[in-house]
Amino acid sequence: MRNRLLAGAALALLLGGPVTAVAQAQAPDAVAEANPLLSPSPAPDGTPPYDRIRPEHYEPAFDAAIAAAHEDFRRIAENPEPPTFANTLEEIERAGRPLARVSSTFFNVASADATPAIQDIQRNVTPKLAQLSNAQLLNPALFARINEVWQARESLDLTPEELRLLEQTRLDYVRAGAALDETTRARVAQINEELASLGVQFGRNLLADQTASAVLLVSTDVEGLPQDQRAAAAAAATAAGHDGAFLIPATRSAVEPFLTSAPDRAARERVWRAFVMRGDNDNANDNNALIARMVSLRAERARLLGATSHAAFQLETAMAGTPEAASALLTTVIEPALLRAREELQAISALAARDGVTDVEPWDWRYYADKVRAERFALDEAELKSYFPLEGMVAAMFETTNRLFGLTMHERFDIPVYAPGVRVWEVREADGSKVGLYYADWFARPTKRPGAWMNSLRVQSGLLGESPIVVNNQNIPPPAAGQPALISVNEAETLFHEFGHALHGLLSKAQYPGLSGTAVSRDFVEFPAQVYEHWATEPDILRRHARNVAGEPIPEPLLQALLASRTFNQGFLTVQQLSSAVLDMRLHQVQTLPADFNARAWEAEQLRQLGVPEEVGMRHRLAHFSHIFDGGYSASYYAYTWAEVMDADGFEAFKETGNVFDPTLASRLRAEVLERGNTRDPAESYVAFRGRPPTANALLRNRGLR
Incomplete structure (x- = not known):
């Protein structure tokens, strides 16, 4: 997402505009x-x-x-x-x-x-x-x-x-720091320049270590793997010069499906270790020293700017306001999630024992959780995935957009792109007028950073007379030649999530580029994206677009099983995400790091204090936590949970109408949130849409924790 790094458009790294x-x-x-x-x-x-x-x-x-x-x-x-x-x-x-x-x-x-x-x-x-x-x-x-x-x-x-x-x-x-004395301004400037370089190095190290951590497997390691995953792994190995082998890149989109489906426990362990140790391998790409230096510099800069900590400084302009308020929300959610995760572990352990696994390890959780889910809900992940082709989910996303906002998508083939596989659409209003351009870059490549994101090639501005151009990125494993790209339900939700960000940029009607689109606080910018995720699993949408390669719609029993299982394994998923958020907040509340600070040891101790089971762990370990060291989310990873309070509460407003495509409410979401950018306080925008401030009750219900 785009940072409002400078006032206006001086150095908005993800803005666009005509050359003068x-x-x-x-x-x-x-x-x-x-x-x-x-x-x-x-x-x-x-x-x-x-x-x-x-x-x-x-x-x-x-x-x-x-x-x-x-x-x-x-x-x-x-x-x-x-x-x-x-x-x-x-x-x-x-x-x-x-x-x-x-x-x-x-x-x-x-x-x-x-x-x-x-x-x-x-x-x-x-x-x-x-x-x-x-x-x-300055x-x-x-x-x-x-x-x-x-x-x-x-x-x-x-x-x-x-x-x-x-x-x-x-x-x-x-x-x-413009109001500081000259000496202090000079020191702040030095810190800013060093932090900028360190952030680039962190990302560079992570990409190099991620590439080097890809796991090469043989045929016996992938026995029982779903055919689409097996074919994609074979294609990846061939592309890397290893014909006849199978390659699992150390990316989330490749690793998590493998850990869910691979029967070979030793292979799961190899893939899991390669993934979680990215940036923490005591090699030339190790990020631990960079972490210590960056945290120390951020703390020093916060002191110079009059704040007690980097976290306090960051949250001064956020909806949360203080680290204490953000931490209170995280505690409200993580405590019931920890209880649920322990219950889930008992069920997983009982099933794993049938295979002779007496001690469940982190690389076992997803595999046996999927088996528990299959027994409990008669749901097979491989069968389910066969009804989620990428093209079908893109069509679902575009239909959702049309039904909510009247927008239509028209693919453009005359616009040059920066890499093979990138596609471009022109977004139009119902009357045919152009809104902007949408680039989609959905597939993984060795040179792409991990994760999924939206950025702008040009932001909307009335002052400059410019229409928006936005880009969505994911890391979906490319399918084998001639095969459709099948994605998981989580990847479908990510598809919708990033398009929610895209709509925030596309539908902006701000006069000034510095207030346009996604130029809002971190804990509000995720609201439009996260609320949009809900439509990815709307039954009406899935009945129309969840189809297998033969064009057959998802069977109703399978759809109902999917819907019934939506809160399954939420203890694990919630603890993973929130433990990362808690550690981010705690680390950036530290005022002075000890000289012998060790990020790996500190992380382990914090997880122990928090009570996170070793079998669960955290979603982003510090050594590869690009959100906070190379992505602008330092002391702000909590924002996803803060925004979830709004997105769960906001989607309930649609459900309360009896029509999740209610035109009046959709119009209000567009006018009061998506078009507003940062032209007013985000809290005012939410209330203008919902009619009242949000409460956390819907979030807990959404995750099945209440």
Whole structure:
């Protein structure tokens, strides 16, 4: 998701926009002509000309665009005219547009197709971007102009959105350290630059270790594996030069299905260990030293900025407000989840004992949990998955979008993409008018970072007259040649989740790019995505789109079994997720790390204190927790649970109407949440949609914990 790293559009790494004459002037004509990033894009709709861009184009384009951005901010700061909203705040929003375009074009590729050349470029440009950020946000003259407008705000007759932009921009500068003395500002700038480089290195280490941790298996290791998984593993091995073998990449989308289905216990253990030890293998890609350094720097920066801890600093502008409030919610949910997980362990242990397994290990849980589920609900995972082809679930997602918001999707084949398999759609209103463009990059590749995410190639802006371009990424294992991609129910929910983020960006109607789309607090940005997940398992949708390769709809008994099992194993899943959130919050409340801090040992001790069974563990171990060390979610992983309070409560509003596609409520969700961006306090947006603040009761019911 997009961070609002700078006030307005100075260095919004995932924004897009037209190249201006300022950037063009920074490079010789010959270079500009040869470099497609230094001139307006010839591709349709101003999309990135990925068919013309080569790796060697990026750094010169960054250098030119960064120079242009420095000049933009110098010009605003040194303007001899008295500061006004127009010549200061709106100019900040317009500033850095060439850089926004180059950054969004590059960082989209850096996350989805990080070849060694791309990784080298990212390492080189990140310090320059951090220096620009510091030069803008720590510029006392620029801050003085913003502050003068802010002090006069009551006499300026500003619109609510203009006032929101003014307040948010000033807050960005204050929180960056603009009001500090010169010496302290300089130290904050040093910390920012070092943290930026360390984050890049963390991600680079993780990708390298993940690639190296792929497990090569032989035919006896995969006996009993469902045919689609077996074929995908064989294809992956062949692609890696190991004909006749089977390769399980160390990615969640490959590992979790394997752990669920593979009868061979030794093979499960190998795959599990490879996955959970990513970034923690005492090799050149080990992330433990980086973790200690990053946590220490974040704590120091928080102190310099007047906060008691990095967590306290991060949550000052969040809906939760304080680490204590966030932790209280996590405790409310994790306590019943721990009880449920222990009950689940008893059932799993009893079944595993039939196979002679007397001590259930972490690599056994998913395998035997699936057997318990099959017995309890007459549900077979392999059979169920056969009714979840990716194409069918995409059609389900697009139908849901049409029924809720009247939008239609029209695939475009004239727009260049950055990697094979990427697809593009034009999103239109019911009257045929264009909303924006949607890129989908669903399949895993060795150069793609783990997880699933949405980013923007261009954000919607009335001020700049720009329509949105958004991208969704997942890591679905590519199917064998000629076979359909079959996905799990969880992957289908992730598909809908990321499209919920996409809609948040696509449907924005903000005037200013700095307030547009997903530029909201971390603990609100997940609400539109998580509420959208609910439609992925709506019976009406599944009856229409859950079909096998023969086109046969999912049998009604199987559908009912799926629906009945929705809260099965929720103790395990909830504890895994929330233990990661709790450790993130605890780690970032530490004010000073001891000199001998060991991330691995600290993690183990915290899990012991929390009472997390070893058989369960945490979803993201610290050494590969890219959300908090390379993804902008430090001290904010709790946001998924905070947003779940809203999404569960919000979807109940639809169920209360008797029609989960209720047009009045859907219209209110669109108008009060999806179109609003950050133009007002997110809590106001939720209440405007729901009619009241959310309660946690629906979350506990949704997870079957109450």
